[in-house]
Each structure stands twice: as C-alpha cells, then as structure tokens.
Amino acid sequence: MPRAKARANVYEIDGRRPTRVVEPTNEQEVADILRAADAAGDAVVPIGGGTLLGVGNPPRHYEIALSTLRLDSVHVYDHRDLTIGAGAGMTLGHLASLLAKHRQFVPLDAPRAAAATLGGTLAAGWLGPRRATYGRPRDLLIGTTTALADGTLAHAGGMVVKNVSGYDMSRLYVSSLGTLGVITRANLKILPMPAAFRLTVARLPEGTRARAAANVQGLDVEPTAALLIDGFREILPFELGAEGAILLAFEGSAAAIERATRSVRSALGSAGVPETRIIDTGAHQTFARTIDAYVASVAERSVTLRALGLPDGVLKREAAAREGIAPTAALLDTIVDLRCGDLIARVFVDGKLDQLAVRGTLSDAVAALRARLPDATVLARGLALEGDIDAWGTLPPAIDVMRDLKARFDPRATLAPGRFLGGI
Amino acid sequence: MSVLAERLINALGADAVHTEPEDLAVYSFDAYSEDRLPSAAVVPKDVREVTQVVRIAAECGEPIVARGAGTGLCGGAVPTHGGIVVSFARMNRILEIDTRNRRAKVEPGLINLDLSRATARDGLFYAPDPASQKVSSLGGNIATNAGGPHCLSYGTTTNHVVGLEYVDSRGEVVTVHQDDPGYDLAGVLVGSEGTLGIVTSIDVRLTRLPEAVRVCVATFGDVESASEAVSQVIGAGIVPIALEIMDKVITGAVEAAFKAGYPQDAGAVLLVEIAGLADDMDASEAAIAKVVRACGALSWRAARSQAERDLLWAARKGAAGAIGRLAPNYYIQDCVVPRTKLPVVMRKVEEIVRDHQLQVGNVFHAGDGNLHPLLLFDRSRPRDIQAVIEAGSQILQTCIDHGGTISGEHGIGYEKRESLGLLFSADDLATMGRVRDVFDPARRFNPDKIFPSSASCNEVRAAS
Ligand SMILES: Cc1cc2nc3c(=O)[nH]c(=O)nc-3n(C[C@H](O)[C@H](O)[C@H](O)COP(=O)(O)OP(=O)(O)OC[C@H]3O[C@@H](n4cnc5c(N)ncnc54)[C@H](O)[C@@H]3O)c2cc1C
Numbered sequence: 001m002p003r004a005k006a007r008a009n010v011y012e013i014d015g016r017r018p019t020r021v022v023e024p025t026n027e028q029e030v031a032d033i034l035r036a037a038d039a040a041g042d043a044v045v046p047i048g049g050g051t052l053l054g055v056g057n058p059p060r061h062y063e064i065a066l067s068t069l070r071l072d073s074v075h076v077y078d079h080r081d082l083t084i085g086a087g088a089g090m091t092l093g094h095l096a097s098l099l100a101k102h103r104q105f106v107p108l109d110a111p112r113a114a115a116a117t118l119g120g121t122l123a124a125g126w127l128g129p130r131r132a133t134y135g136r137p138r139d140l141l142i143g144t145t146t147a148l149a150d151g152t153l154a155h156a157g158g159m160v161v162k163n164v165s166g167y168d169m170s171r172l173y174v175s176s177l178g179t180l181g182v183i184t185r186a187n188l189k190i191l192p193m194p195a196a197f198r199l200t201v202a203r204l205p206e207g208t209r210a211r212a213a214a215n216v217q218g219l220d221v222e223p224t225a226a227l228l229i230d231g232f233r234e235i236l237p238f239e240l241g242a243e244g245a246i247l248l249a250f251e252g253s254a255a256a257i258e259r260a261t262r263s264v265r266s267a268l269g270s271a272g273v274p275e276t277r278i279i280d281t282g283a284h285q286t287f288a289r290t291i292d293a294y295v296a297s298v299a300e301r302s303v304t305l306r307a308l309g310l311p312d313g314v315l316k317r318e319a320a321a322r323e324g325i326a327p328t329a330a331l332l333d334t335i336v337d338l339r340c341g342d343l344i345a346r347v348f349v350d351g352k353l354d355q356l357a358v359r360g361t362l363s364d365a366v367a368a369l370r371a372r373l374p375d376a377t378v379l380a381r382g383l384a385l386e387g388d389i390d391a392w393g394t395l396p397p398a399i400d401v402m403r404d405l406k407a408r409f410d411p412r413a414t415l416a417p418g419r420f421l422g423g424i
Numbered sequence: 425m426s427v428l429a430e431r432l433i434n435a436l437g438a439d440a441v442h443t444e445p446e447d448l449a450v451y452s453f454d455a456y457s458e459d460r461l462p463s464a465a466v467v468p469k470d471v472r473e474v475t476q477v478v479r480i481a482a483e484c485g486e487p488i489v490a491r492g493a494g495t496g497l498c499g500g501a502v503p504t505h506g507g508i509v510v511s512f513a514r515m516n517r518i519l520e521i522d523t524r525n526r527r528a529k530v531e532p533g534l535i536n537l538d539l540s541r542a543t544a545r546d547g548l549f550y551a552p553d554p555a556s557q558k559v560s561s562l563g564g565n566i567a568t569n570a571g572g573p574h575c576l577s578y579g580t581t582t583n584h585v586v587g588l589e590y591v592d593s594r595g596e597v598v599t600v601h602q603d604d605p606g607y608d609l610a611g612v613l614v615g616s617e618g619t620l621g622i623v624t625s626i627d628v629r630l631t632r633l634p635e636a637v638r639v640c641v642a643t644f645g646d647v648e649s650a651s652e653a654v655s656q657v658i659g660a661g662i663v664p665i666a667l668e669i670m671d672k673v674i675t676g677a678v679e680a681a682f683k684a685g686y687p688q689d690a691g692a693v694l695l696v697e698i699a700g701l702a703d704d705m706d707a708s709e710a711a712i713a714k715v716v717r718a719c720g721a722l723s724w725r726a727a728r729s730q731a732e733r734d735l736l737w738a739a740r741k742g743a744a745g746a747i748g749r750l751a752p753n754y755y756i757q758d759c760v761v762p763r764t765k766l767p768v769v770m771r772k773v774e775e776i777v778r779d780h781q782l783q784v785g786n787v788f789h790a791g792d793g794n795l796h797p798l799l800l801f802d803r804s805r806p807r808d809i810q811a812v813i814e815a816g817s818q819i820l821q822t823c824i825d826h827g828g829t830i831s832g833e834h835g836i837g838y839e840k841r842e843s844l845g846l847l848f849s850a851d852d853l854a855t856m857g858r859v860r861d862v863f864d865p866a867r868r869f870n871p872d873k874i875f876p877s878s879a880s881c882n883e884v885r886a887a888s
Pocket residue numbers: 045046047048049050051052053054055056068088089112115116117118119120121123124177178179181182183184297381382416419
C-alpha cells in the first residue's frame with residue numbers, strides 16, 4: 001500500500017501528529033485500512049486538502065492520517081446528463097476546471113478551492129453563500145460510496161437526479177466530519193454556467209449600513225450571494241468603507257444583469273451609499289478570494305466562528321456579537337450573509353500580546369461571543385484547540401440520536417474520535 | 425372491546441378511534457390498493473396524542489403506520505401487518521408563515537396545495553408540486569420525498585424541508601433542524617416512508633414566485649424524438665423549470681377530459697415551462713425552440729394567457745385520472761434513468777409492452793429522466809395481471825441496466841421492496857438497516873416496507 005513518507009506534519013491537528021500517513025489509491029484500499037485500524041484500535045482521521053481542519057475538536061487519539069488525495073479520478077461524466085461522479089479526493093479546483101470545459105459548474109463555494117477536496121467539503125458540512133439560489137451542498141449530492149469503520153463499502157443513491165429508492169444515506173455523511181465513514185466517491189448534480197457573472201461592491205460610509213442592508217434584501221432581482229463584510233482587510237481584493245462593504249453576485253443573462261445593476265445602484269443610492277463598483281473581469285477570482293476570508297486565520301491569534309440563523313435577524317446578531325466582544329481585549333471581523341442569514345465572526349488579538357495572554361484573550365472572546373450566540377461553531381483558527389475553547393456550541397436537541405448513530409456505525413470509535421460534537 | 429382499543433379510547437377519546445371493520449376499511453389501502461385491515465385507526469389532534477399512541481403501540485406490541493391522504497402509489501400506507509393506522513386528517517393546520525424569511529411551519533396533514541394558496545398573496549409558494557398536490561399531504565410528501573414537474577429546477581421535497589419534529593419509537597418528541605450542528609437527521613427522515621418516526625410538524629422553505637412564466641407546447645412524431653429533444657435542451661445548458669412528455673395515448677385521454685388544446689395528431693407532446701425575469705423570457709423561449717426544432721419538432725407554440733397555461737397544467741396533472749377512460753385499471757411504473765438514456769430506454773419500454781400484448785400510456789418528468797409508463801389492463805383478466813407484473817419488472821431491470829434507479833418519487837413501500845435488492849447489495853441494505861436500528865430497533869414503524877423480506881436476516885446480522 002502506498003504510504004507517504006515524512007509528511008506527517010502536514011497532517012497535524014492541534015499539535016497532535018499521526019504515527020502513520022496512508023494514501024490509498026482506490027476505494028477497496030480505504031476499506032481495508034479501516035478494517036485493519038478498527039481491529040488494531042488505531043484512530044483514523046480522513047484528510048482531504050486540510051482546509052477545514054479547524055472544524056472540530058482535537059482527536060482523542062490519532063494514529064493514522066488517511067489522505068484521500070489519490071482518490072481523485074472521474075468515475076462518470078457525460079456533460080449532457082448534468083451529473084458527475086468523482087473520487088472524494090478530487091480538489092474543487094480540479095473539478096471546476098473539468099466542468100468549465102463544458103461551461104458547467106458546481107456551486108460548492110468552499111474556501112481555498114485549489115486545495116479543498118470534494119469529500120472534505122461535504123464531510124465538513126461546508127455552506128457557501130450562493131446556497132439560497134443553488135441549494136446546499138447536500139442538495140447537489142445524488143450518491144455516495146463510503147467506507148465504514150468495519151471495512152464495509154456502502155453505496156447510496158446513484159447517478160440520477162431523482163431517487164427515492166431506500167434511505168437517503170448520502171445525507172448522513174454530509175457534515176459528519178468523517179466520524180461515520182470515509183466518503184470515497186461523490187455523485188453530484190451540476191449546473192450550466194450562467195451567461196454572465198458580475199460582482200458589485202459598495203463601500204459603506206458612516207451611518208448607511210442598516211438601510212443599505214435592508215434595501216439589498218428587498219431587491220427585485222435577487223443576487224446569488226449578498227455579503228456585508230467588515231474586516232478581513234488583509235485578504236480582501238477590494239476596499240472597505242467606514243462601515244464595511246456590501247458585495248453582491250449576480251448571475252444570468254446580460255439583460256438580467258444590467259437590470260440588476262440599475263436596481264442595486266438605486267437601492268444603495270437611496271441608502272446614502274454614493275458609489276457602486278462593478279467587477280466583471282476577474283469576478284470569479286474576486287469572489288473566490290472573498291470566500292477564502294471565511295477560513296483566513298491571523299497566525300496563531302484568531303478563532304473564526306460561524307452562527308447560522310435567519311436573514312432578517314442577522315444584523316442584530318452581528319450587533320450582539322460586537323457587544324459581547326467589546327469588554328474583552330479581542331477585536332472582531334465579520335461577514336454577514338444577507339441572503340442566507342449566517343454570521344461569520346473572526347475574533348483576534350493584535351500583535352502586542354504575549355503568547356499566554358493571546359490564548360486567554362481568545363478563549364474569553366469565544367466565551368463572550370457564545371454567551372450571545374450559543375450555537376456558534378468554530379470554523380477556522382490559527383491555534384490548537386484545548387479544553388478552554390470548544391469547537392462546538394450548544395448541543396442540538398437530537399444529540400442522543402447522533403450518539404446512537406455513531407455507536408451503530410463506528411462502535412469502537414475508530415473514526416476521528418472526539419472530533420465531533422458531544423464528544424462523538 | 426380489545427385492550428388496545430380500550431387504551432386508545434382512554435387516551436384520545438372515542439371519536440378519535442376507529443375499530444369497526446366498516447370504518448377501518450378506509451384505512452386498509454392507498455392508491456396502490458392492497459386491502460389489509462388494521463386493528464385500529466386513530467385520528468389524533470396534536471403531537472401529545474401521537475406520543476400516547478406510540479407508547480400504547482409499544483406496550484401492546486402493535487405496529488404503527490402513519491397515513492396522510494392515502495394517495496401513495498406503492499402501498500406505503502397500507503397496514504400489511506395490522507396494527508394501528510395514525511391518520512393526520514385533523515393535524516392539518518398552518519402554524520406559522522414567516523414571509524420575510526420565506527419559511528412556514530405546518531402540521532403533516534396539511535394538503536400540499538393549501539400552503540401555496542396561503543402564501544401566494546405574499547408572492548411566495550411551496551415549490552415541490554406532485555401531480556397529486558390538490559389532495560396529498562405534506563407529511564406523505566415528506567415521507568416519500570415527493571417530486572413533481574417543477575423539481576427539474578426547484579428540486580424535490582428534501583431540498584425544501586428545513587426542520588422536522590417527529591415522535592420516536594419510545595414515544596418521545598424529537599426536533600431536528602438543518603442548521604443544527606451534527607448529523608443531518610432531517611435529511612435521512614425525508615424519504616424514509618414512515619419507517620423511522622412519525623412526523624408531527626414540518627418547517628419548510630418557501631420560494632419566491634417568479635416574475636414571469638411561459639408555458640410552451642412542442643409536438644413530435646414519437647416519444648423517442650421528444651426524449652432526445654429533452655436531452656439536447658439540457659445538454660445545451662438550458663434548464664427550464666419543467667420538461668414533461670405525454671404520448672398520444674395520454675393526450676387523447678386528457679383532451680377528452682379537459683379540452684386543454686393539446687394536439688391530437690402528434691405522437692408525443694413536450695410541455696416546456698420557463699420562468700424568471702420578464703427581461704429573459706423571449707430569449708429563453710427562442711433558445712429552447714431552436715434546439716427543439718433542430719430535434720425534429722413538428723410544431724412549437726406558447727400559451728398566450730394565464731388561463732391557457734393553467735388549463736395545460738391541469739390537464740397534465742390530471743393525466744393519471746383521465747386514463748380511467750381507457751381501461752378499467754392501470755399500473756403506473758416510476759423509475760429513473762440518466763437523461764441521455766431516455767430515448768433508448770423509451771424504445772425498450774415500447775418493446776417490452778408490445779411483447780406482453782399490453783397497451784401503455786407515457787406521461788413523465790422527462791427533464792429528470794423520470795419515466796412513468798402507465799400499463800393499461802383489466803384486473804378481471806388473470807392474463808393481464810401476470811403480463812403487467814412481468815412487464816413492470818422488465819422495465820425496472822432495463823432502467824437499472826442503463827444506470828438508473830427503481831423509484832424516482834413514489835417510493836419503495838410494499839410494492840417494490842423485493843426489487844430493492846436488484847439495486848443495492850446486501851451490505852448497502854444492511855447499512856440502511858443500521859439507521860433503522862437506531863431510530864426503530866423493534867421495527868414497529870411501518871413494517872414490511874422498503875426492505876426486501878430477505879434483507880431482515882442481513883439486518884439482524886448487522887445488528888448483532
Ligand atoms: C497550500 C495549503 C496551505 C495551507 N495552509 C494552512 C494554514 O494556513 N492553516 C491551517 O490551519 N491549515 C492550512 N492548510 C491545511 C488546510 O487548510 C486544510 O487541511 C485543508 O484545506 C482541508 O481540506 P479539505 O477542504 O479537503 O477538507 P479537510 O480539511 O481535509 O477535511 C475536513 C473535514 O472532513 C474530514 N474529511 C476529509 N475528507 C473526508 C472524506 N473523504 N470522508 C470523510 N471525512 C473526510 C476531515 O477529517 C475533516 O474533519 C493548508 C493546506 C494547503 C494544501
């Protein structure tokens with residue numbers, strides 16, 4: 001079996017290094033590795049591109065890093081079917097370039113798409129800002145093959161866009177963070193690329209934010225993404241005003257986009273925002289860079305959390321987050337998703353604090369944030385999580401069912417033990 | 425009076441419990457039709473009563489079958505094992521409409537179309553629209569993950585459910601929501617056909633009504649060329665909100681019933697609906713018409729008024745009913761193939777039906793590759809019944825051979841459970857069995873459904 005040599009440091013999670021890194025090249029090898037590890041009592045953490053390793057707690061123990069990167073082949077792709085079946089280790093960047101040849105795409109919208117894998121994006125339950133238009137990643141998923149802890153290779157769904165033959169098992173592996181099985185293959189619905197893609201960016205002067213946000217939420221031509229961004233200056237490819245900036249994405253025909261642009265200008269203009277910039281060339285790249293901000297960490301000095309909710313209350317929740325953080329020595333960057341309703345909050349400290357103070361301050365800030373937004377979960381971070389910062393917020397009401405599922409699928413806790421919520 | 429009946433009446437009151445055979449007859453079949461009387465039928469008014477029923481069932485060792493409107497086409501709501509049928513006829517309220525966030529909370533007995541009617545004045549609708557939407561319940565839709573003509577672009581029920589409340593096998597109320605961290609339990613419950621829990625409340629996503637809608641009708645010489653056109657439209661990067669095909673048998677029947685203006689001389693009719701911004705309608709129509717013409721369409725026309733559009737759709741959605749004019753009975757098959765395989769599979773279906781000397785009508789969600797051959801027969805002729813059974817299973821096998829699946833929207837239920845093993849290995853089925861072990865270890869919820877009877881030993885093995 002192919003084995004990576006001295007690359008264990010790439011697979012470090014919270015300062016813990018695996019004793020072995022394995023890079024299986026096919027599904028059966030994945031199943032065999034799991035069966036052997038399960039028998040030996042070794043813990044396995046599946047790892048794709050490593051872009052979302054900030055989601056989840058440190059593993060209780062960690063013997064084997066299972067890289068999926070070699071499971072990157074295309075199993076089925078006939079562009080006229082608008083579906084694709086590919087190995088879980090295929091990067092989103094690779095997938096995007098394959099599909100682009102036929103002017104098609106899959107709206108997964110994960111950060112660092114060049115490194116992030118299909119399997120990791122699904123397993124981490126990634127939610128992108130275009131989901132209000134295109135659906136969640138789970139909605140695009142039509143089938144999976146998954147290797148379970150006991151070495152079973154389980155197939156679910158298929159290659160068709162409608163299917164009610166048996167349980168929708170693929171749903172179970174989405175956002176399971178590798179704790180129920182290792183996804184080895186994913187079948188997806190894909191979409192034709194719209195004729196045009198345009199971003200509009202407006203810097204918000206003092207006192208314009210609330211009204212601008214409300215007007216954007218009432219637009220007659222709906223943007224496919226609508227973000228109000230305040231902070232993340234080191235990574236954004238555009239400038240912010242005193243109250244941040246509103247970034248909107250529009251996709252469709254040229255006529256639709258022209259009409260949308262007129263609506264946006266008038267909606268923002270009447271909110272006191274003087275200027276709306278249009279980005280056509282390089283719009284996809286600018287959009288991708290913006291999404292990278294979701295996981296951009298400030299060295300070891302930041303923790304980024306995400307709180308989901310409904311669109312009409314999201315500005316209030318952002319204000320609550322600010323109030324919560326204010327008494328601490330931490331600073332706050334935010335991304336407010338005006339269409340989906342989620343709030344991304346990066347708490348960080350400036351460079352003057354020493355190492356010990358950094359940790360204390362960040363853990364205070366996370367606690368303060370959670371006091372206002374109890375279900376906020378950690379999305380990315382530059383430092384190792386330890387007991388003082390938990391990756392998960394309040395436990396969901398159905399936690400017992402989740403524990404039972406884990407026990408039924410992985411009775412010896414071989415897969416990513418302790419990474420998931422409630423100690424799963 | 426039986427102990428069971430007595431306990432149910434004590435808990436729910438006599439008016440909510442039926443035990444007389446003539447009353448139970450109503451709960452003994454669904455649109456698939458299969459007569460098995462339950463021991464009792466109950467009509468609870470709230471979730472608390474549902475929890476009581478589940479507890480009583482557990483104590484008496486009785487199975488429970490949830491029932492919505494009974495329009496299911498695979499015997500999903502049939503009490504094959506006796507036990508208690510729980511009807512949601514009284515739990516049919518809209519609990520909340522949140523216009524700003526485009527959400528609604530409803531009870532499972534609510535009729536699908538009633539939700540869109542209630543939200544239309546706010547410019548919103550509930551997108552999954554099975555042809556049975558005037559009668560089927562949201563609870564039944566959730567349990568079967570119902571689809572409809574418009575799920576080509578809007579997706580099926582699972583894409584519109586954001587949260588559920590259900591009663592588990594111990595009689596406890598559990599809520600699950602898509603925004604909760606953790607496993608996607610709502611995602612697994614949708615489409616589980618009442619085998620994992622009894623759904624008592626549903627949170628759904630509402631969709632903005634499109635600014636403009638256009639319905640067009642194209643005609644073709646035969647079903648195959650119409651199917652080819654569907655594949656070409658999608659392949660050209662155009663996704664209308666609906667692409668439906670009806671063959672000559674069906675258009676004949678629906679015209680007799682509805683007089684909607686479908687051409688009678690063509691071998692097949694393709695119904696195309698596009699929606700979006702008014703600015704885009706002409707260009708979209710022109711682009712589709714061009715592809716369709718290149719595929720040999722004999723004609724193309726757009727409906728001119730809302731009334732005409734409504735009538736075209738009413739006739740399409742009433743097709744199954746209209747078929748009653750052609751034969752005493754019909755059996756509707758429901759399977760899916762990748763869209764590009766439609767022409768070849770439709771040709772095979774014709775052959776299979778001809779070999780069995782049956783007549784077929786085809787009305788289907790072509791854009792999704794979801795076939796619905798309606799095999800016409802006469803139940804009083806044993807030869808017919810045998811032919812329908814054989815042709816039906818050959819059609820399923822043909823779909824599987826072409827990379828397809830055995831049910832696109834009606835579910836497996838009682839009807840297709842023995843066929844599920846054609847599609848999935850014993851390991852795959854046992855993996856589903858693990859989920860069932862967690863939700864319903866005693867197999868009290870809707871036994872005899874989905875899983876092949878032979879799968880139970882695998883499930884037991886997996887459980888040990
Ligand atoms: C160029 C580069 C730069 C990087 N820079 C940084 C950095 O600055 N800071 C930093 O912290 N990290 C960094 N990393 C690591 C990297 O961010 C993450 O490890 C990686 O991007 C996540 O990849 P992924 O998106 O495929 O999912 P992963 O992060 O690999 O996985 C996400 C989650 O899903 C699980 N999982 C993955 N695949 C599967 C599967 N097939 N089935 C089931 N479960 C699965 C994993 O166990 C994990 O819990 C870098 C990586 C690269 C390649």
